[in-house]
Amino acid sequence: AQSVTQPDIHITVSEGASLELRCNYSYGATPYLFWYVQSPGQGLQLLLKYFSGDTLVQGIKGFEAEFKRSQSSFNLRKPSVHWSDAAEYFCAVVLYNTDKLIFGTGTRLQVFP
Amino acid sequence: EPEVTQTPSHQVTQMGQEVILRCVPISNHLYFYWYRQILGQKVEFLVSFYNNEISEKSEIFDDQFSVERPDGSNFTLKIRSTKLEDSAMYFCASSEEGYAGELFFGEGSRLTVL
Numbered sequence: 001a002q003s004v005t006q007p008d009i010h011i012t013v014s015e016g017a018s019l020e021l022r023c024n025y026s027y028g029a030t031p032y033l034f035w036y037v038q039s040p041g042q043g044l045q046l047l048l049k050y051f052s053g054d055t056l057v058q059g060i061k062g063f064e065a066e067f068k069r070s071q072s073s074f075n076l077r078k079p080s081v082h083w084s085d086a087a088e089y090f091c092a093v094v095l096y097n098t099d100k101l102i103f104g105t106g107t108r109l110q111v112f113p
Numbered sequence: 114e115p116e117v118t119q120t121p122s123h124q125v126t127q128m129g130q131e132v133i134l135r136c137v138p139i140s141n142h143l144y145f146y147w148y149r150q151i152l153g154q155k156v157e158f159l160v161s162f163y164n165n166e167i168s169e170k171s172e173i174f175d176d177q178f179s180v181e182r183p184d185g186s187n188f189t190l191k192i193r194s195t196k197l198e199d200s201a202m203y204f205c206a207s208s209e210e211g212y213a214g215e216l217f218f219g220e221g222s223r224l225t226v227l
Contacts, residue, residue, distance in 0.1 A: 032212060043117070043204060043218035044156070051213075090156060094212045099169040100158040101148070101212065 002027050004093050006104040014112050015083050021076040021107050023091030031093035033074040034101065035065055038088045047089075050074060061085070086111045115139045119205050119219035126195055127227055134190045134222045138207030145188045146206040146216065147180065149173075156204070162188065163211070195226045 048059025
């Protein structure tokens with residue numbers, strides 16, 4: 001079935017540690033790929049997106065993501081997490097020729113001092 | 114910084130009542146969207162709107178739902194006869210150039226149907 005999968009429901013890291021949030025998709029063609037962050041009581045904010053070209057994309061707040069076609073993955077990374085990064089992170093896709101964003105189930109990130 | 118604003122922030126209604134959720138998109142944006150998030154579940158697409166018409170809608174967006182841009186600034190979502198399962202957080206979003214650009218989301222309107 002076509003889907004966006006975020007295997008980790010909840011991740012806890014220490015402040016300063018590195019972070020990788022996983023995202024896999026299962027569609028016939030490579031969709032457009034996005035990562036959004038949702039802080040408590042806030043709307044969703046775009047961190048970064050991938051349409052084509054360089055498979056390593058840089059985003060806001062020090063985040064980056066790497067598209068790997070062979071693994072159908074678009075994992076989000078940050079070398080050193082800050083306490084303010086605690087939030088819910090959503091991977092999302094847009095299929096070519098559609099006008100809807102399809103979200104994964106989200107990964108809740110908790111950061112310990 | 115320009116932002117998408119949504120009202121009300123929380124609405125409680127009785128099953129069967131009509132509800133209108135309002136959104137003021139960013140002023141120069143042309144693409145508008147509604148999404149919803151049932152508590153504990155993922156964010157789901159409802160509808161996209163461009164050039165004064167619906168460009169795409171999901172299977173959730175049945176005849177009970179409608180959208181309107183009545184005055185060139187507001188973008189509303191109407192639920193004609195609410196059901197218990199309509200309880201969710203509803204997010205409005207707008208964009209200058211669709212998904213090629215960035216979607217800006219409002220903070221959401223929480224709807225509770227009793």
